[in-house]
Structures are given as C-alpha cells and as structure tokens.
Amino acid sequence: QVQLVQSGSELKKPGASVKVSCKASGYRFTVYGMNWVRQAPGQGLEWMGWINTNTGNPTYAQGFTGRFVFSLDTSVSTAYLQISSLKADDTAVYYCARDGLYGSGIYYDYWGQGTLVTVSS
Amino acid sequence: QSALTQPASVSGSPGQSITISCTGTSSDVGDYNYVSWYQQHPGKAPKLMIYDVSDRPSGVSNRFSGSKSGNTASLTISRLQAEDEADYYCSSYTSSSTRIFGGGTKLTVL
Numbered sequence: 574q575v576q577l578v579q580s581g582s583e584l585k586k587p588g589a590s591v592k593v594s595c596k597a598s599g600y601r602f603t604v605y606g607m608n609w610v611r612q613a614p615g616q617g618l619e620w621m622g623w624i625n626t627n628t629g630n631p632t633y634a635q636g637f638t639g640r641f642v643f644s645l646d647t648s649v650s651t652a653y654l655q656i657s658s659l660k661a662d663d664t665a666v667y668y669c670a671r672d673g674l675y676g677s678g679i680y681y682d683y684w685g686q687g688t689l690v691t692v693s694s
Numbered sequence: 695q696s697a698l699t700q701p702a703s704v705s706g707s708p709g710q711s712i713t714i715s716c717t718g719t720s721s722d723v724g725d726y727n728y729v730s731w732y733q734q735h736p737g738k739a740p741k742l743m744i745y746d747v748s749d750r751p752s753g754v755s756n757r758f759s760g761s762k763s764g765n766t767a768s769l770t771i772s773r774l775q776a777e778d779e780a781d782y783y784c785s786s787y788t789s790s791s792t793r794i795f796g797g798g799t800k801l802t803v804l
Contacts, residue, residue: 610795618740618783618785619795620785620792620793620795623793668739676746680742680745681732681740686739
C-alpha cells in the first residue's frame, strides 16, 4: 500500500535551517510528482510547489522562492524540503503529498502525516 | 496569487444536504477541469474527496459530489452525517502552471 512517512517534529532557532524528509513506499517513486504543502497554526493549506521525481526539476510557488529547496534521493525513494534562515512565521506543519494516479493527476491522492516545524528563540 | 474564495463556515443538520462553493478566476477554476476537494479533521492530514471537478476516488462515499459552473466549483455533501464535520479545501491548477488552494470552509453538523 502507498505510504508517505515524514520525519519528526523540529524545534529550531531563528536563522537556523531545517530539512524535512518524506519517504515513499508502495509505488514507483519516480512516476508521480511530489508536492509540498504548508499549514500555519490555525490557518489553511498553502501549496508551496512540487518536484518532478523523474527529472528532479522543482517548481516553487510565489512566496516560496529563495529560502526553500526541494530535493530528492531516488535511491531511497525520499523527497526533502529544506528551509534556510528560518523565521518565526515559518512555524507550521509541512506536508508532502503525491500527485494523483488517475485522470489529470493534478491533485493529491496520498499525504504524509505532516511535520511540525517550530521556530522560536 | 490570492487563494480561491470559500465561505468560512457552513452548517447543516444530519440528513440534510450542504454545498460549499469555491470561486476562482478565468485563470484557474474557470479555465481548467482540475479542481479537487479535501477533507481535513483536526490534527489530521487532508484526505482527497473529489478530483478533476467531479470524480470520486475509490472508497469515498457517494454522498460527496462535485461540480463546476464558470469560475465557481462546488462540493455537495448529501445525507449529512456527524463524521462529515471537518474543514474542507478546494484546489485548482492555474494558468501559471502552479496550483492554489481555497481558504477553507469549516463544516459544522448541528
């Protein structure tokens, strides 16, 4: 069965960096794109962008350029989100979400459990 | 790009039907049949309920249905049940080759 398992919660100081992992299993990793979605406390979902798991080419949404980097290690079927120069308003739950299998594929059929990143001094 | 517009909250009684709207523009909802809907219970990851405007994934109740007219997509939940109480989000593809979520709607089952 398809599973996306994310790394655990992180507590970081402002200015530090964090790397969140998303390990996929149960399907061919390089066939489906991987998306990253942010949810700040008490707020809605924000699409951060996606990475083509076949080519490694990332696409970033407005507001998520510069400090945010998507990467892959296809040998272990894992996608990564790295955030540098962390700020307090980066505090959020970060989800990885797979592109869909049927139809257009432009939706998210499987989600990781989420990783809480807390930025506080 | 601003989020798609959803009502902040809707409510209904068990057994009733409710509809949640998702309004975008001719550059997203209006131009593509790539609207999807997600249910999120507190503290949980979102769950796909509808994709490509009106298709339902295997395992999702047929009480959930989707439609679109112009720049507005809609999610209808019929025969409302207590377990349907959750936050609901729409999402669309955009002409910039990006994707966007709605602001979310809190459904209360009275």
